[in-house]
Amino acid sequence: MNLFKLSWKYLTFRPFSTGLNVLLLALGLAIITVLLLMQDQLEKKMNEDAEGIDLVVGAKGSPLQLILSSVYHIDFPTGNISLDEAKNLSRNRLVKSTIPLALGDNYQGFRIVGTNLDYLELYKTEFETGQAWAKPFEVVLGAEVAQKLGLKTGDQFLGSHGISEGSHDHDANYFVVTGVLKPKGNVVDRLILTSIESVWLTHEEEEEEEGAEHSEELESTEITLHGLPSSDSPKEITTLLIQYRNPMAAIQLPRLVNARTNMQAASPTFEMSRLFELLGVGISMLKGLAFVLIGISGIGIFIALYNSLKDRKYDLAILRAIGASRFQLLQMIFLEGILLTFFGAILGILIGHGFLDLIIRQNQTGVMTSIQPWIFLKAELWIVVYALMVGVLASLIPAFTAYQTSIAKQLTKA
Amino acid sequence: MLLKTSDLAFTHPGQKTIQFENIQLESGESLLILGKSGSGKTTLLNLLAGLAKPDKGEILMEGLELSKLTGQKLDLFRGQNIGIVFQKPHLLAPLSVIENLKMANFFSKKRNNKLSQILEDLGLAQKKNASVLTLSEGEAQRVSIARALANEPKLILADEPTSSLDDENTLKVIKLLQDQAKKIGAGLIIVTHDQRVKNHISKFIEVKAS
Numbered sequence: 141m142n143l144f145k146l147s148w149k150y151l152t153f154r155p156f157s158t159g160l161n162v163l164l165l166a167l168g169l170a171i172i173t174v175l176l177l178m179q180d181q182l183e184k185k186m187n188e189d190a191e192g193i194d195l196v197v198g199a200k201g202s203p204l205q206l207i208l209s210s211v212y213h214i215d216f217p218t219g220n221i222s223l224d225e226a227k228n229l230s231r232n233r234l235v236k237s238t239i240p241l242a243l244g245d246n247y248q249g250f251r252i253v254g255t256n257l258d259y260l261e262l263y264k265t266e267f268e269t270g271q272a273w274a275k276p277f278e279v280v281l282g283a284e285v286a287q288k289l290g291l292k293t294g295d296q297f298l299g300s301h302g303i304s305e306g307s308h309d310h311d312a313n314y315f316v317v318t319g320v321l322k323p324k325g326n327v328v329d330r331l332i333l334t335s336i337e338s339v340w341l342t343h344e345e346e347e348e349e350e351g352a353e354h355s356e357e358l359e360s361t362e363i364t365l366h367g368l369p370s371s372d373s374p375k376e377i378t379t380l381l382i383q384y385r386n387p388m389a390a391i392q393l394p395r396l397v398n399a400r401t402n403m404q405a406a407s408p409t410f411e412m413s414r415l416f417e418l419l420g421v422g423i424s425m426l427k428g429l430a431f432v433l434i435g436i437s438g439i440g441i442f443i444a445l446y447n448s449l450k451d452r453k454y455d456l457a458i459l460r461a462i463g464a465s466r467f468q469l470l471q472m473i474f475l476e477g478i479l480l481t482f483f484g485a486i487l488g489i490l491i492g493h494g495f496l497d498l499i500i501r502q503n504q505t506g507v508m509t510s511i512q513p514w515i516f517l518k519a520e521l522w523i524v525v526y527a528l529m530v531g532v533l534a535s536l537i538p539a540f541t542a543y544q545t546s547i548a549k550q551l552t553k554a
Numbered sequence: 555m556l557l558k559t560s561d562l563a564f565t566h567p568g569q570k571t572i573q574f575e576n577i578q579l580e581s582g583e584s585l586l587i588l589g590k591s592g593s594g595k596t597t598l599l600n601l602l603a604g605l606a607k608p609d610k611g612e613i614l615m616e617g618l619e620l621s622k623l624t625g626q627k628l629d630l631f632r633g634q635n636i637g638i639v640f641q642k643p644h645l646l647a648p649l650s651v652i653e654n655l656k657m658a659n660f661f662s663k664k665r666n667n668k669l670s671q672i673l674e675d676l677g678l679a680q681k682k683n684a685s686v687l688t689l690s691e692g693e694a695q696r697v698s699i700a701r702a703l704a705n706e707p708k709l710i711l712a713d714e715p716t717s718s719l720d721d722e723n724t725l726k727v728i729k730l731l732q733d734q735a736k737k738i739g740a741g742l743i744i745v746t747h748d749q750r751v752k753n754h755i756s757k758f759i760e761v762k763a764s
Contacts, residue, residue, distance in 0.1 A: 455646050457644075463658065466626075
């Protein structure tokens with residue numbers, strides 16, 4: 141027997157009171173864990189996804205929506221812009237490079253993005269199997285798309301109209317998978333990438349309602365692998381991702397686009413910090429709730445220890461009578477508080493990670509999927525430290541009471 | 555000489571000072587401390603156990619002055635050398651019978667591999683791993699005696715061990731205490747108002763509130 145075992149026995153002797161306190165503390169700490177993980181990973185992911193994109197130009201509307209739809213591929217696009225206008229802009233001397241995006245279709249909830257090979261280079265993607273598209277209707281799958289849909293190089297599928305699941309299929313043309321990308325942990329993982337022309341052709345098909353003879357013609361269509369596609373007829377794209385040539389561009393270019401064209405320019409950095417500011421209210425409310433829970437559990441532990449001391453006055457006196465020192469009793473009570481909060485902390489961290497895991501499992505295609513629920517952060521060590529501090533604080537008064545118990549009085553009162 | 559007291563006096567706050575008769579006890583010897591309820595016999599036991607400090611006088615155990623020890627040293631000395639049987643068993647409820655005994659070993663930093671033997675002597679061999687909550691009153695009292703013996707003390711102090719027992723069991727408990735004390739060569743002091751005990755132990759002192 142030792143002090144540790146004795147404290148443990150006393151804790152497990154009142155399992156409900158102990159369990160309730162551990163659970164309360166764990167819930168508070170779980171919320172903090174989830175917030176920590178989300179904040180760390182989401183912000184990191186968001187920054188990673190937006191790297192190399194200085195400005196997004198699209199149809200007028202909400203700038204935040206524009207960023208969410210074309211950088212993170214979560215929200216709906218604001219509309220289309222004319223290819224000619226996009227071309228004019230890309231020739232501006234402040235623009236270093238541009239990548240066009242054409243959105244509008246999906247396959248089982250995963251977005252089909254028409255773009256060029258620059259997009260792959262932007263995210264420094266590598267191929268797991270196969271290679272990039274070279275003809276219309278050839279697509280490259282992000283790692284997650286391939287894994288969740290069970291598709292591999294050489295497979296075929298029909299896209300559906302709209303960017304979310306459940307709309308009608310484009311039944312005229314099958315997409316052919318030419319390559320699957322290696323997992324990168326960023327937005328590309330959950331995209332189906334193809335050429336702009338593929339997206340155009342899918343939609344022209346629909347409008348023209350032409351038969352099979354047309355598809356042979358499609359095969360011969362040239363596709364643009366780099367830069368903006370050229371076309372005789374007026375065409376549209378959804379957005380243009382822009383990289384600045386110099387810092388001056390950051391000041392001049394957005395103003396130029398917003399004031400002089402029918403298009404809208406939005407900066408991912410600016411919009412994201414605005415979004416986090418908006419979310420900040422919710423996050424601080426959750427944090428507040430977590431601290432209230434932790435506070436209550438601290439008080440709960442204090443009351444539990446203090447009440448148990450009333451029942452245990454004799455026990456404490458007996459311990460002294462069989463040779464325990466005051467200091468050992470003090471240690472014993474502290475040990476109980478610390479053990480309690482330690483288990484609370486471990487449980488809280490596990491609940492937090494488990495909860496995140498659950499959310500991610502529920503959320504098949506969203507931005508949450510790129511979050512790793514079982515990554516452990518250094519900050520979580522602080523959660524343990526923090527919990528132990530609650531334990532020490534809560535056992536301060538009970539431990540001191542135990543320290544001061546007069547044995548003679550207790551034992552002879554009976 | 556195991557225990558020797560001289561001119562002990564103690565004053566409870568707001569009460570008259572109690573003067574105690576001098577005690578002299580050899581190892582293996584038994585002594586009764588008799589007195590009416592409230593006469594101060596438990597106070598004397600507390601003084602002898604080092605649970606309270608006398609206002610006057612001194613207690614010598616094997617030549618060591620008990621009242622000079624303080625704090626942790628006193629606690630350790632008590633744990634190692636004095637076994638106390640309280641009026642009520644006061645066992646540690648979360649622990650099993652054997653764990654209660656081992657606890658005594660832990661706090662007094664002593665090792666004793668005869669714990670099972672002690673339990674057997676007291677007829678508790680079957681209950682070794684039972685929770686103390688499952689014990690009958692008589693068993694609980696025997697466990698508390700076993701705990702007092704666990705550190706093989708030099709002095710055993712028992713506070714009213716027979717107050718709630720019938721004649722037959724009184725005899726048994728007194729015999730048990732005497733036998734066990736003899737076995738480990740300890741002095742035995744029983745504090746009681748129970749006149750029946752006098753029939754078994756002849757040497758006694760009386761505490762009277764003056």
